[in-house]
Amino acid sequence: MSDMANAIMDAAERRIRAAGYNGFSFREIAADVGVKSASVHYHFPTKERLAAAVASRYTDRFLKSVESRVATGADTLEAWKGEFRRALAEDGQMCLCGALGASARNLPAEVITEVRAFFKRGIDLLTSSGMSVEKAMGLFATLEGAMLMANTFGDARAFDQATSIYG
Structure with a gap:
C-alpha cells in the first residue's frame, strides 16, 4: 500500500x-x-471500498497487537483488556469496528463484511485459547461497552470500572 493510500486510510479512520x-x-x-478529492478517488473509488479497507487494516493491526501481548506472556484476558485499554488511552475514541458496528444495519455490505470479520476473528481467537463462545462474546461485549462508557463519560476510569469484573 502506498504512503498516500495509508495517509488517506489514517484520515478516514480518525x-x-x-x-x-x-x-x-x-x-x-x-x-x-x-490532496484533491480526485486523488482519494484514485486510491479508493468508493466510500464503501475506503471504509472496508480501513476496517480490514484495523482488524489486522488490532488482532496482531493482541497476539503480540499473548506471545510476550500476557494471559488471554489480560491481552484483550490491555489492548482495548491501550486503544482508548492512545486513540481516545471508540474501537473502529465497534463504532461501525453500532450502525451495522445501515452499512453497505462491503463494510459490514469487514466489521463482522473483526468480531468473528476476535471470537475465534478467544475460543482457540480455550474460552467458550458465550464467554468470548460476553468479554467482547463488555470491552466494547466499557469503551462506550468511557467515551460517554469522558473518563477512561469508566473503562477500568466496567472491566473490573474480569480482574
Whole structure:
C-alpha cells in the first residue's frame, strides 16, 4: 500500500472513529491529507471500498497487537483488556469496528463484511485459547461497552470500572 493510500486510510479512520461511517466525505479526507478529492478517488473509488479497507487494516493491526501481548506472556484476558485499554488511552475514541458496528444495519455490505470479520476473528481467537463462545462474546461485549462508557463519560476510569469484573 502506498504512503498516500495509508495517509488517506489514517484520515478516514480518525473520522470514522469520531463520527461513524456517515461522518466523513472524500472532500474532508482530501482536505485532511492535503490532496484533491480526485486523488482519494484514485486510491479508493468508493466510500464503501475506503471504509472496508480501513476496517480490514484495523482488524489486522488490532488482532496482531493482541497476539503480540499473548506471545510476550500476557494471559488471554489480560491481552484483550490491555489492548482495548491501550486503544482508548492512545486513540481516545471508540474501537473502529465497534463504532461501525453500532450502525451495522445501515452499512453497505462491503463494510459490514469487514466489521463482522473483526468480531468473528476476535471470537475465534478467544475460543482457540480455550474460552467458550458465550464467554468470548460476553468479554467482547463488555470491552466494547466499557469503551462506550468511557467515551460517554469522558473518563477512561469508566473503562477500568466496567472491566473490573474480569480482574
